[in-house]
Amino acid sequence: MSEPRIVIETENVTRILAETVPVTLVREINFRAKAGEFVSITGPSGSGKSSLLYLLGLLDAPTEGRVIVDGADTSLLDRDELARFRLEHLGFVFQFHFLLPEFSVLENVAIPIRRLGKLSDAETKVRAVELLEGLEIGDQFEKFPDQLSGGQRQRVAIARALANQPTIILADEPTGNLDTRNSAIVQDIFVRLAKEQGTTIIAVTHDIEFAEAADRNVHLVDGQIARDGRTV
Numbered sequence: 001m002s003e004p005r006i007v008i009e010t011e012n013v014t015r016i017l018a019e020t021v022p023v024t025l026v027r028e029i030n031f032r033a034k035a036g037e038f039v040s041i042t043g044p045s046g047s048g049k050s051s052l053l054y055l056l057g058l059l060d061a062p063t064e065g066r067v068i069v070d071g072a073d074t075s076l077l078d079r080d081e082l083a084r085f086r087l088e089h090l091g092f093v094f095q096f097h098f099l100l101p102e103f104s105v106l107e108n109v110a111i112p113i114r115r116l117g118k119l120s121d122a123e124t125k126v127r128a129v130e131l132l133e134g135l136e137i138g139d140q141f142e143k144f145p146d147q148l149s150g151g152q153r154q155r156v157a158i159a160r161a162l163a164n165q166p167t168i169i170l171a172d173e174p175t176g177n178l179d180t181r182n183s184a185i186v187q188d189i190f191v192r193l194a195k196e197q198g199t200t201i202i203a204v205t206h207d208i209e210f211a212e213a214a215d216r217n218v219h220l221v222d223g224q225i226a227r228d229g230r231t232v
């Protein structure tokens with residue numbers, strides 16, 4: 001069997017904020033992840049975890065180095081191309097769900113599909129419901145976010161992240177706002193997505209159990225990779 005392909009790679013990525021006194025968020029990051037790999041990112045508060053995730057997710061750009069996603073050198077893309085690229089290749093899950101309260105669960109999941117504009121309205125709805133069913137919240141599709149539990153809302157956010165079949169899901173403290181039971185559900189969803197669908201998961205977490213459920217852990221200290229290895 002051939003090795004899974006590399007889906008994201010950074011080459012000496014450094015991000016410095018041009019303040020009066022410059023602030024280095026991350027320094028000389030060389031990171032790679034393969035298709036179907038689940039990588040957790042840990043480190044002390046302020047070590048640059050969110051900064052790194054934003055760079056990997058093309059929500060911020062490095063001051064030095066490059067980020068290659070799905071074979072594309074993203075430094076060559078302009079703002080509009082980047083927005084389209086993110087919509088097509090990447091999915092995001094945050095600590096807070098950021099669902100739109102005035103839209104139904106179905107519409108929240110449908111929004112990124114509509115923005116990409118590849119499916120008809122009927123296909124969009126079918127796809128959104130299928131995603132919700134896969135996360136065992138198919139029966140909630142007509143509800144509004146404030147009618148759901150915290151755990152259900154986070155699953156809707158995951159369905160939305162999966163809407164356009166991204167190569168990579170980037171998550172920043174996805175269980176940070178959940179109880180133990182719902183954290184275990186989200187953890188299990190990520191493990192299955194990586195194993196069964198080949199989605200690459202890169203998740204920042206301070207939850208040790210969650211970090212250990214990943215295939216690999218990258219530990220940041222002071223904006224640099226201090227350790228990078230397989231979990232046991």
Ligand SMILES: Nc1ncnc2c1ncn2[C@@H]1O[C@H](COP(=O)(O)OP(=O)(O)O)[C@@H](O)[C@H]1O
Pocket residue numbers: 017023024025043044045046047048049050051052
């Ligand atoms: N916009 C900003 N201006 C100044 N300092 C920032 C800014 N964003 C992040 N930082 C600093 O950069 C460091 C890394 O931040 P962050 O990536 O959010 O860390 P983590 O997610 O590991 O807690 C922290 O020391 C933080 O205070």
Ligand SMILES: [Mg+2]
Pocket residue numbers: 049050051
């Ligand atoms: Mg953070």
